[in-house]
Every structure is written in structure tokens, then in C-alpha cells.
Amino acid sequence: MNVLKTVTRKSRPVNLFFTEIILALLFFSISAAVILKIFASADRLSRVSSEKENAMICAQSIAESYSQCGDVGDALKTVFSETADFAESGGEYTLLLDEKCKLSAYGGVQLKLSEDREKTTAGVLSRLTLTFETENEELYSLDCSAYIPSGGADDE
Amino acid sequence: MNKKENTRQMGMGVGYVSVMLIFAVICLTIFAVLSLKASLSNESFNERSGDFLQHYYAADTAAKETLSKLNDCAFEARSSGLFDEAFEEAAQEVEGVTLKRTPAGFSVSYSAAINERQTLAVTVVFDNNGQYTIEQWQSQDVSQMDDNSHLGVWDGSF
Amino acid sequence: MKNYKNKTLGDTVSTIGSMLLFLLFAGCLLIMIAVAAGAYSRISNGFDKTFGATASLRYISNKIKSSDIAEISENGTALYLKSDDILDVIYFRDGALYESNFAADAEPSTEGGSKLFTLEDMNISEDGDLYKVTVKFNDEQNYTYIRR
Numbered sequence: 001m002n003v004l005k006t007v008t009r010k011s012r013p014v015n016l017f018f019t020e021i022i023l024a025l026l027f028f029s030i031s032a033a034v035i036l037k038i039f040a041s042a043d044r045l046s047r048v049s050s051e052k053e054n055a056m057i058c059a060q061s062i063a064e065s066y067s068q069c070g071d072v073g074d075a076l077k078t079v080f081s082e083t084a085d086f087a088e089s090g091g092e093y094t095l096l097l098d099e100k101c102k103l104s105a106y107g108g109v110q111l112k113l114s115e116d117r118e119k120t121t122a123g124v125l126s127r128l129t130l131t132f133e134t135e136n137e138e139l140y141s142l143d144c145s146a147y148i149p150s151g152g153a154d155d156e
Numbered sequence: 157m158n159k160k161e162n163t164r165q166m167g168m169g170v171g172y173v174s175v176m177l178i179f180a181v182i183c184l185t186i187f188a189v190l191s192l193k194a195s196l197s198n199e200s201f202n203e204r205s206g207d208f209l210q211h212y213y214a215a216d217t218a219a220k221e222t223l224s225k226l227n228d229c230a231f232e233a234r235s236s237g238l239f240d241e242a243f244e245e246a247a248q249e250v251e252g253v254t255l256k257r258t259p260a261g262f263s264v265s266y267s268a269a270i271n272e273r274q275t276l277a278v279t280v281v282f283d284n285n286g287q288y289t290i291e292q293w294q295s296q297d298v299s300q301m302d303d304n305s306h307l308g309v310w311d312g313s314f
Numbered sequence: 315m316k317n318y319k320n321k322t323l324g325d326t327v328s329t330i331g332s333m334l335l336f337l338l339f340a341g342c343l344l345i346m347i348a349v350a351a352g353a354y355s356r357i358s359n360g361f362d363k364t365f366g367a368t369a370s371l372r373y374i375s376n377k378i379k380s381s382d383i384a385e386i387s388e389n390g391t392a393l394y395l396k397s398d399d400i401l402d403v404i405y406f407r408d409g410a411l412y413e414s415n416f417a418a419d420a421e422p423s424t425e426g427g428s429k430l431f432t433l434e435d436m437n438i439s440e441d442g443d444l445y446k447v448t449v450k451f452n453d454e455q456n457y458t459y460i461r462r
Binding site: 021 | 332336339346353360363364365368371372375443444454456457458459460
Binding site: 016017020021024027028031032035038039041042043045046048049052053056059060063067120121122123125127140141142143144145146147149 | 169170171173174177180181184185187188189191192194195196198199202205206209210213214216217220221223224225227228230231232288
């Protein structure tokens with residue numbers, strides 16, 4: 001009986017320790033799942049914010065250049081590269097950019113430009129919509145315009 | 157008694173793991189919340205900057221639409237032969253425009269609101285041939301535009 | 315004096331085992347805390363990195379947009395902005411962007427002024443009918459175009 005008592009007493013703290021560690025791991029795994037989710041969303045938000053910030057600066061450059069010349073191709077050449085060839089399809093341009101909004105063949109950001117030209121009596125008023133997309137989600141969008149006087153419809 | 161103490165010191169004590177776990181979870185939670193807060197404040201700052209840019213270019217587009225209308229008026233007035241009269245009449249019909257005759261032609265001023273605090277002020281000068289020159293295309297504070305909203309500074313008179 | 319004579323081999327193994335388990339657990343927790351601190355610092359620094367460059371570009375472009383006349387000076391490291399009776403000078407000196415205000419008829423200088431942003435370099439040039447504002451921050455170059 002005495003021997004049995006000693007064995008029980010000896011093994012109790014070890015059992016308690018294991019029970020505690022198992023409970024702790026269970027609690028920790030639940031809290032870690034929640035905390036990791038918060039970290040993941042914070043990281044994603046921060047990455048998207050950084051991309052958006054670069055997209056805004058890029059959008060401003062294109063808008064300013066477009067306002068001055070009234071031509072999408074020329075505006076893109078001014079902002080990105082004089083030598084690059086920007087392909088147009090049905091008044092729309094699509095560019096692949098990296099997260100810093102530099103031209104890149106494997107970019108994660110897609111820039112779509114859509115132009116709408118309206119002939120007025122004495123000029124052309126054109127509107128350009130810039131849309132930055134990442135992972136098929138809209139990152140930033142900006143509408144800008146250009147007015148190029150032509151001296152009248154007779155000039156056409 | 158001695159035997160009893162010895163047996164109690166076998167293995168790890170109970171409670172250390174829980175204390176460490178609580179400490180770790182608190183640390184992780186603090187870092188996670190701080191990260192999220194930093195990202196959210198960054199995002200809200202970006203949101204405001206992005207909105208301002210969109211509002212600025214919306215005002216810029218509105219100002220260009222008005223300029224386009226004014227230039228059309230100038231073109232039609234020039235075609236009519238009597239530029240001054242025809243332009244004055246036509247330009248006055250354009251919304252929000254202030255027309256002023258100058259020796260060189262007409263000075264046309266108008267503005268487009270960017271937001272509740274800022275506005276895009278435009279001044280365009282049309283010469284007697286109907287050609288225009290942009291004199292001012294400038295974002296201004298609303299208080300700067302409003303002549304009545306000066307600081308109540310004593311001007312020295314009683 | 316403690317008496318360890320009654321301990322069996324099983325007790326010793328059990329004690330060492332549970333201690334090792336505890337140390338492993340504590341080590342894992344410390345690693346997780348270090349990783350979390352690293353993630354926080356990366357997120358926080360990432361914001362500072364982009365903010366320094368883009369905020370300065372935005373500040374300069376908004377200043378140009380709200381000025382009557384803008385003039386580039388000192389090989390593109392200074393910009394004189396005239397509006398009403400105030401001459402606003404934005405310039406780069408000693409690794410930072412500064413701003414000073416003067417009366418329109420005063421002689422402007424690129425000394426003193428209030429510090430706006432810490433930058434590695436800033437340059438403003440004319441590109442056709444546009445101003446090109448370039449800033450260098452954290453070894454990265456950013457630029458924007460503004461209408462003249």
C-alpha cells in the first residue's frame with residue numbers, strides 16, 4: 001500500500017505538467033491562428049497601400065502629361081519610356097507594371113487606360129480613365145482630361 | 157518530510173508553461189494589433205490622398221469643359237464677324253463665368269470646386285481674334301477666393 | 315541537504331524529458347515573438363519607405379499647382395514659387411528638403427528654412443511643357459510630372 005502511494009505521488013507532477021502543456025498548446029494554437037490572421041491582413045493591407053501609393057504618383061504623372069499633349073501614347077512615352085511601344089486595341093491600352101509602377105513583363109499590377117474623345121466646335125475634349133488592378137481587384141482609378149483646341153471643326 | 161520535498165521536486169513545476177504562454181500571447185497580440193493599426197493608418201492616409209487626387213482631376217475636367225464651351229463661343233463669335241458682341245453674349249450664358257472686358261479682348265474667370273476647402277481658379281484671356289491664353293490655372297484655398305473672409309486685423313483707422 | 319538516493323532512472327529521464335519539452339516550448343515561443351516583432355518592424359518600415367518618397371513628391375506637386383509662377387533654380391535643387399505677395403522657396407540641402415517663405419520683393423536664399431523631409435536627393439527639371447520632379451529616398455528613385 002505504501003509502495004502504491006509513493007508511485008502515485010511521484011507521477012502526479014509529471015502528469016500535471018503534460019496536461020498543462022497540452023492545454024497550453026491547444027490554447028496557443030487557437031490564439032496563434034487568430035493572431036496570424038491579423039498579421040496576414042496587416043501585411044496584405046500594407047502591401048496594397050504601398051502599391052496604391054506608387055499607383056497614385058504614376059497616375060498623376062500620366063494625367064499631367066496627358067492634359068498637356070492630349071495623346072495617350074505620347075503621355076505614356078513621357079512617363080515610362082521614350083522607346084517603348086504601347087499597343088492600343090480599340091482605344092484601350094493595357095500595361096504590365098511591377099509593384100513600384102515601373103514597366104515590367106511579369107508585373108503584378110495591370111494598368112488599363114481607356115480614352116474617350118469628344119469633338120467640339122473648336123477643339124477636341126478627351127477624357128482618359130486610368131485603372132490600376134492587382135489580382136483582378138481595382139487598386140486605384142483616376143479620371144482625367146485634355147482639351148486641345150484645333151481652331152475649329154473646319155480644321156478637320 | 158525530506159522525502160516528501162524530494163518527491164515534489166520531480167519533473168517540471170506546474171504553472172511555468174501557463175505564465176510563459178500568457179506572456180507570449182500578450183506579446184504576439186500587441187505586435188499584431190500594432191501592425192494592423194500601422195497598416196490601417198497608412199491606408200486611411202492613402203485613401204485621403206487618392207480622394208484628393210480624384211477630386212482635383214474632376215475639377216480640372218470641369219474647368220476644361222467650361223474652357224471648351226468658351227472656346228466654342230469664341231469660334232462661333234469669330235465666324236459671325238462681330239466678335240466682341242457675339243462673344244460677350246454667348247460667354248455670359250456659360251454657367252459660373254465672370255466676364256471682364258480688357259483693351260486686348262476679354263478676361264474670363266471661373267472656378268471649379270476641388271473639395272470644401274479648395275477650388276481650382278481659372279482665368280482665360282480671349283483676344284479680339286478669338287484666340288485664348290490661359291492666365292491662371294491654379295488651386296486655391298476657398299478663403300483666398302472669398303474677399304470677405306479676411307482676418308480681423310486692425311487697419312490703423314478708428 | 316537534499317537526498318537524491320531514492321530517485322530511480324525513470325524519474326531522472328522523466329525530469330530531463332519534461333525540462334527539454336519545456337525548453338522547446340519556451341524556445342518556440344521566443345522564436346514566435348521574434349518573428350512577430352520582425353513582421354511589425356517590416357510593416358512599419360515599409361510605410362516609412364514609401365511615405366518619404368511619395369509624400370515629398372505630392373507636397374512639391376501640390377505647391378506647384380497652387381502657385382502663380384514656378385521657377386527652377388540652383389541646377390534643379392531649388393524651386394521658387396510665387397503666389398500673391400509671397401515667394402515660397404523649396405530646396406534640397408544636406409540630405410533634406412527645406413522650405414522658406416519670403417516677401418515677393420525680398421532676396422530669396424536657400425539657407426535656414428524649415429525641414430520638410432529627409433531625402434537622399436531631389437531634382438527638378440523641365441521636360442517639354444512639364445516639370446519632372448525626381449526624389450531619391452532609401453536608394454530608390456521616384457518621379458512625377460507636373461504641368462508648367
